[in-house]
Amino acid sequence: MRQKTVDHPRTEPTADPLENLSDNDRLLFHAFGWGESRPVPHTLVHHAFEHHAAAAPDAIAAEHRGERITYGELNRRADRLARILAGYGVRRGDRVGLFLRRGIPMLTGILGTLKAGAGYVPQDVRIATEPQLRHIIATAGTRVILTLSDLADRIPAPEGHTCLTLDTLPDPPAGPAPEEDFPPPEPGRAEDTCYVLFTSGTTGNPNGVRITHGNVCNILLGEPGGLGIRPGWRVAQLLNIAFDMAAWEILGCLSHGGTLVIRDEDLADTVREVEVVIATPTVLGSIDPASARRIRRVAVAGEPCPRPLADRWARLCTFHNACGPTETTIVNTMQRHEPGALRLTIGRPTPNNTVYVLDEHRRPCPIGETGEMWAGGAGVSAGYLDNPRLNAERYAPDPFLPGNRLMFRTRDLGRWTPDGELEHLGRTDDQVKVRGFRVELDSVSAALEVVPGCTRAATIKLDDRTLVSFVQPTAVDPVEAAAAVAAALPYYCVPARVYPLPALPSTSRGKIDKAALLRIARTEGIAA
Structure with a gap:
């Protein structure tokens, strides 16, 4: 159960990793690709929470279904649980x-x-299957599992594991519990694990990504990642707890003294009562801005954001479009979008992070040329658990930073704009061949999303000659939508059919479910 060090490949850097760039592009490579250097106030994210618990113990930390808990009470319960975990051997x-x-x-x-x-x-x-849970327990090396009493029978805990039900633990005492009850925890460090998230894997089993306290503190305890959250602000908790953006909601709120408003079944009721919403574009698109006038900050990430959605919300509040896979800790680029902006981008690297646009040989692309985005700096996670092959494929020595740092291959395509912002151009695995031509599916969807009335679009490949697109809502004219693609992109990008839906299906993590769209296409006979 002890934390293991992940081995990554090491290679000797070239004498000049920028040798293929012009003198001007060398300057811009650093000016654009390096986030601002800033100190981080805490090395452990729960220390930021403890600061607010000490400063305002009676402030409301969270509420759910009419129940509220103060910072002081939540801190006492957490202290009690920490000592109980120590008593069960957690170190x-x-x-x-x-x-x-x-x-x-x-x-x-x-x-x-x-x-x-x-x-x-x-x-x-309620969502994870038993085989997934067994895989996660084995890969993460857990020996203690925290759950709820009505869910305990769903936990496939192996022999020797301990399951503790949080809703039946003893109430915390009014004062500190006697220290001799349980051994105190060892002092933590920035490189310690904060959480492990399991992302979808190509073999069917999810891959565990280890995120450190240093990773989390870097993005959440400063701006823009802190989203201006301050004591008294109410932050929505909308997302699946196994999704990394839920850590942005939860730890981002509690590390700044806000009140976390945990959603019930009705998402709309939650967003009416908050100042801050963090969501995927799919989730945000289901919210009526007219019913959420209290909101001051919105941040989206996890999938490309339609320009009309960004404009709609940017007229009402401060709107951030962000990007970054789990392996770079929630997000590593952010843009504050304005409705009249020339373009919607994913912005610049967040503080203490770097982004490089590289070609297939990992050489920097000239400014303005499309390449694959690699991420460096403080957000790069500690790697995959027990998966040396994938670590070697996705992490590599960073030739642009000193000190044996690692960079991460995001598989996102991008390019620098002349003013130093990143345009997200889809994913390398969303590039498909149709009639022998390379097509970026997200580009087709983006062309559809400018059609009047279209709030969301998605495109899938059915076979080597056929693309099919889906738009929402059903009022969108499919003929007009296909014509919009034809006007913006080459003929081989035009979908064979545009299929209007009331709403695009979404996954449990709030992203467009393309597997479900493929099933719809086959059921409706679109392939024919």
Whole structure:
């Protein structure tokens, strides 16, 4: 259960990694690709929470279904849980399963695990299958799992594991529990695991990504990642707890003294009562801005954002379009979008992070040319658990930073604009061949999203000659939509059919479910 060091390949850097660039592009490579250098106020994210618990113990930390908990009470419950975990042998560097559903006990589990020196491994038991949970337990090396009493029978805990139900733990005492009850946790460090998230894998089993406290503190404890959250602001918790953007909601709120408003079934009721929303574009697109006048900040990430959606929200509040895979810690680029902006981009690298646009030989592309985005700096995670092959494929020595740093291959395509912002141009795995031509599916969808009335679009490949697109809502004219693609892109990019839907299907993590769209296409006989 002890934390393992992940081995990554090491190669000798070339004498001049920028040798293929002009003198001007050499200057812009650094000017554009380096985020601002800033100090981080804490090395452990729960220390930021403890600061607010000490400063304002009676402030409301969270609410859910009419229940509220103050910062002081949540801190006492988390301290109590940390000592209980220590009593079960949890030590610094261990990992604790957090297999439950969203609610206030979830917060006790997160903070108690962190205070014990361990990292938490979150899963929504109502969604994850038993084989997935077994794989996650084995890969993460958990020996203690936190859950709820009505979910305990769903946990496939192996022999020797301990399952603790957070809703039946003893209430915390009014004062500190006697220290002799349980051994105190060891002091933590920035390189310790904060959480492990499991992303979808190509073999069917999800891959565990280890995110450190240093990774999390870097993005959440400064701006723009902090989203201006301050004591008293209410932050929505909308997303699946196994999704990395849920950590942005939860830890981002509690590390700044805000009140976390945990959603119930009705998402609309939650967003009416908050100042801050963090969501995927798919989730945000389901929210009526007219019913959310209290919102001051919105941030989206996880998938490309339609320009009309960004413009709509940017007229009402401060709107950030962001990007970054789990492996670079939530997001590593952000743009504050304005409705009249020339273009919607994913902005610039966040503080202490770097982004490089490289060609297939990992050489920097000239400014304005399309390449693959690699991420460096403080956000680069500690790697995949027990997967040396994937570590070697996706992480590489960073030739542009000193000190044996690593960079991460995002598989996102991008290019620098003349003013130093990144345009996201889809993913390398979304590039398909149609009639022998290379097509970026996201570019087709983006052309559809400028059609009047279209709020969301997605495109899939059916066979080597056929693309099919889906738009929402059903009022969108399919003929007009196909014509918009024909006007903007080459003929081989035009979908064979544009199929209007009331709403595009989404995954449990709030992204467009392209597998479901493929099933719809086959059911409707679109391929024919």
